[in-house]
Amino acid sequence: GHLLVLLCLCPNTAAASWFPKSLPCDVIESSDDVSLLVDCADRRLTEVPREIPTNVTNLTLTINHIPHISKKSFLRLQQLVELDFRCNCVPVRLGPKNHVCTERLYIEDNSFTSLMYLKSLYLDGNQLLEIPRGLPSHLQLLSLEANSIFSITTSNLTDIVNLEILYLGQNCYYRNPCNVSFYIENDAFYSLTNLSVLSLKSNNITQVPGRLPSTLKELYLYNNVIQSIRENDFQNLSHLEILDLSANCPRCYNAPYPCIPCPNDAAIEIHIEAFSSLKNLKILRLRSNCLREIPSTWFKNTKELQVLDLSQNFLAHEMGEANFLRLIPKLKELDFSFNYDLQVYPVFMKLSTTFSSLLSLERFRVRGYVFKELAIEHLRPLIPLKNLTLLDLGTNFIKVANLSLFQDFPALEFVDLSWNKISPSSESDQGSFSNSRNSENYFGSARLQDTHYFMYDENARRCKSKDKENIPFISFVKEDCRDFGKTLDLSINNLFFINAKDFQHVSSF
Template sequence: MFGHMLYLALILNQFNHFATLHPEFYPCEIHTTKDGDINVDCQRRHLANVPKFTSLSVISLNLNENHIHHIKGATFSGLANLKHLSLMWNCIPDRFKELRWPSCSLKIDPNAFSGLKNLTSLQLAGNSLKTIPPLPKQLEILGLEFNHIFQIVKPLGTPLLKQLLLNKNCFYANPCYQSYFIDPRVFQDLPELLNLTLSYNNVTIVPPYLPLSLESLDLGENKITHINKESFANLKNLRHLNLGWNCQRCDHASEPCFPCPNNQSLNLHQDAFLDQRDSLISLSLRGNSLHTIPQHLFIRLHKLQELDLSDNFLAYAIQNGTFYEELRNVVSLSLLYNYEPLTSFSELILSPSIEKMTALRELHLSGLFFRVLSNHSLAPLVKLPRFEFLELRMNFICSVSMDAISQLRTLRWVGLSQNMIAFSSCFSTCTSEAIPNNYRTLEKRDNGQLNLQTQKVILPTSELNTMQASGEDHCFFYYSIWHFKKQICSKKLFFDLSQNNIPWLNASTFRGMEKVVCIDLSYNYISQTLNGQQFTHLSKLAYLNMANNRIDLYSDKAFQEISGTLKALDLSNNEFHFVMKGMGHRFTFLPHLSSLKILSLANNHIGLRISNILNSTSLKYLDFSGNRLDIMWDSRRNQYLHFFQGLTNLTHLDISENQLKSFPPEVIVNLPSSLQMLRMDSNVLSYFPWGNISVLKQLCHLNLSSNMLSFLPNMHFELRLVSLDLSHNRLVVIPKAFLSQAINLKNLMLNHNQLKILDVQALPLSFHKGYTFCPAGPHKNKSSCKLVLHANPFTCSCVISGFAKFLRETYLDIPHLTTEVHCGYPESLAGVNVLSIDLHSCQEIFGSVAFLCTLWLTLAATSIPLLKHLYGWDLWYCIQILWTGQKGHTPVNGGSMMDNQYDAFVVFDTSNKAVRDWIYKEMVVRLENRGRWRFRLCLEERDWMPGVSCIENLHKAVYNSRKTVFVLTSPSGCSHESGVVRQAFLLVQQRLLDEKVDVAVLVLLDLLFPKFKYLQMRKRLCKKSVLSWPKNPRVQPLFWNNLRVALVSDNVKAYNKNVTESFF
């Protein structure tokens, strides 16, 4: 009784500690600033209620993307100093949510925010709100986007509000079926408002009485038809104004389009922006179906720097207009997609008045639809002293005067992509025909440019910054070839000729481009062998992109004319010649490119009939992804084992997506010793030679993610890596010795594996608490070392209590710790966060077990000597009895039983197949192989000695067995086909007369037997020796137990005492 009470007390004690075991603010993550302020991140935690936090240090709380449907009055009572609160996307409007989610609306009690006296920022977007809840007076930022708020009648009561976001409360994807309305009193109560967004709201007129303090106003994507002189009157501080897409141009729309009545243009009064003459910096009039620009509309806007007139009908105004003269201070002018419907002009014509825009730096002229770019086309731009950026994309240009472009002395970027330029009269597509009616570009309204040159990036920018900050100074982390393009081409002359019709190149192609530093020739139809004469005039060329063409690299003179300047070369996706069967390929041009540092040969399917080795003393970055190294490094071939060895200064090697199943040890030994980063992700690797990696003494970053690795060696080897990515594999365990010497490791990615248990001792020493190798990161409670563990099926039991404790106490940066580091086993805890393991319960369980064990040992040590002294002989006697009962019957030495070789001789009709099957499949299995009592049976067909007479074998079987079992079937107790049963019965009767031993046991396999007198007498005299086979399977275990008892017991002692006279 005492033991049970003690155990119950221990269990209850564990429950008392449960509430204090979780980390502070669990299940949310916290970030502590250097000043001690706490930012709590609860985004995507599947929360149905706001967690009850109590802390005066919390200044920011993020509750975005949960399932919170009710904000009660006392919800934030414990966060008195909260400054920033975000509750976005908790009840998404119907047309934005997934179909499986029910409709909902966030309910906010009137006093929910009243206690937050320091709250300055409140974000409530995406909550299906129909009214604005009562707000704190000191609020400065209020976000109400993506709700159902389309009538605001009462003032907000926030006189300090500076930013009010109300966009997308009433538009085609979130309809309200009425005009948007805001009472003028609302704005009168906002004297300090700086930023107001009302886009996508079905606003029909500019709201009156706007706050005079406004600096930014967004009225885009509404249904405003008129801009009057009074629309923006007195808004003398307005700096940014968006009026785009109010009278939409629908022949160019990629989204639902809503033009003004009769397809009219936006009616602009010439004095509409009069009061903004000394303040307006950026103005967007995009997508308003403008055919002309009202005279003197911009003349007083002295500070205007950015003007967007895209997606209008200004094709003729661009050619003949004089509005340019009013834009003397404009830096960026966008005239995108102002083409005239069904018309393609012969050449680009710009109004001479554009030369008055002396401050112009950027000019966007895509989508005007003309065929020739002549000297006359760009003549008005020649005198612009600061002009740097010219975009002419998507114009169907087929002829370009490079001499005209070369006259623009200050030009730095020329965009001619997505045209029909061929630089050859044989392939010219110039025509005077109009553009087909169904030929329309699918440009988004957000002015995003179509970019087909999508290249994979090594890591997201955020991770790159983290990696770079945590890496050693000598271990530079490369981004991608596009990062190098930005570095090399920044503020240098860049020509974008991608996505044109260029079939081949020659020296005359680049006349007029002598000063160009970077050229993009990707996505053309160039199919030729480069022989060193194509780029003769490009004496300054440093970056060349020839991806997605059909370049033949067989000649050793390729690119030799630019060998002294070329730094980056992109030859990716030129697989046309490499996949041709039987064609040889060479890379003998590489040694001649003495300045080449970056080379991309990605996605070329390079695998056979190529140079055995790449040679270059300058190359540092090589992208060889998307090829067939699995063929080159096949075990049957060895000519490519030194393929990369000649790149003596290579620091970055990308061999991902090469279908590699294994990485030969000979290859890693022959890699350049200068290698700092090696990417092998997205292969099918099941083996990696870890023991040989120490030869790469400068290797900092190793990426083996997205492979099929399931085993890591439990061996010590020198590992100088700063970053190791093993994510998306099949690892089950991390051996202790594997990372024992990884003293420099700061970033370890183990996510998306099959780890069930992670021993903390298997982590590098730098990851353990107390080591100062990882310096502090951007937050006070985070280090610069990163450990990624999410998406692993951890076993949540006391076995990983040390691991859970490590996660609670570590300062490592562990992404998704409270959201995706889940239990996988046992199934009852699947999906539960690992941090929810109760460490105290594990300690109490172990302590309870230890207490009970020592208690019993103490009691035993005290009671055993005392009991032995008082009841020693009695205890010995009881133990002997219990031992005998546990071990079962042991034959007594002496008498006729001394020489018995078998426990039972089984007699049956061997000619009866059914009986034979029952004997061998049931009786032999049950009695010889199963149960606590196991018997040795004697069977005629198995144990009788060959060559000895039948009667002699029968005599030995009966007399050398303690019992004789007769297995009988109906219709008679004795078989007529064999005399063995009959003779055995006679011998058993003879033993009864001679030795006074009753050894007969009868087993009746049929329920109905004739009423033989012997059977009836046998049942009366010794009922235990006559057994019947039951037909009910549930009773069969009882039959076997009774048979065992019959075999070990003495039949004579089991005789019925009521029988007054025996046969002895």
């Protein structure tokens, strides 16, 4: 007889085929056999599968209906490094309407204590009332967003002193209401001496927590109700690189979500010395805080600042003064979008001469200033900026634009003039748009390019992605246009015919 030999050359992803067929999950082995990933996401599970291999390192159980975690749930899985147990009981207003969860996840004390190698634990979206007790002391990342936790005490965090990343956002806001002020005990985070990232966004917090650990590099306090930033709130945070204080006194005009301004539409109060310790700050976001002026003293020690977001305030007048710009020479990205004054339609945009001091500036956005005419004299302060590659002037209702002015900006790679009222050969004011009240109505439904500014939280994580969504500003110009070279976007204007002489000075685009 003949001996038949079958050789199977199988890829790494199939190498896990020896696991039980009854396991309702995907199993993926790393090529170096160091990690074993078991993905049980969205399998309608009501308990942790018993067939999970004991050498699993990364386990995903998100989007299921498992109501209970006990000490036995993961006792066999001693090699676990990462456990993703999000969205097993999503808060009612956040969750699916066809499967409303009314019985919150119950976690027995010390359910995770035995997991000696566990580094990352995700428990978002489970209606938890408190931080689980008995967490392993070597845990580095803990994520508890979109639960029902609105009290943090020192005792809650004593088990996890080695924590480096802590996400506690979205525990108290309009889509997950708690109807109380979020309570944080003074010094609650102070014992976390390795903490580098802390997110407390969307929590109805009324003041900056006391004595934050000096190791912090990223602090997210946006979408709260902090009306005042005190002199010493950030006094020991000399390593802080990212600070987001957006939408604590929000500009609510035409907001597409429930929005409550501070009393009398007041601006957030920030002490003139509040940022004086932030010597390593690189990104500062103050979007939607009803600011009407920017004191120079805020920036006297922030020499390393590279990104400043001042969009959605009331800073149209401040842009004509802007003395603070002289103090931040390393700034690469500046956003003044949607600072227009209500019921005002000025002839031109006024930029202070101090803009010319931003010699490192690469990206400048001024959508929603709302003005009629664009000429070189209005942009003259930007001419010295030899690193400026992006200029965004979209959604401004510009009627008259002298395109030849862009000859004076040889470094520009992308100019956005979309969503304006520019007409062909518009040497005179002949646009079809002249009623400033129409401009207000126009903002009632945010255009695609502008949704970035009108979302409640563009960085919110979804059940299907545990990674922080850091969405870059989206360009709606086709990639093949951008790849071709320098781009001028004139989409959505009044260009009903093309006149060659209108474009004779922009041949480089």
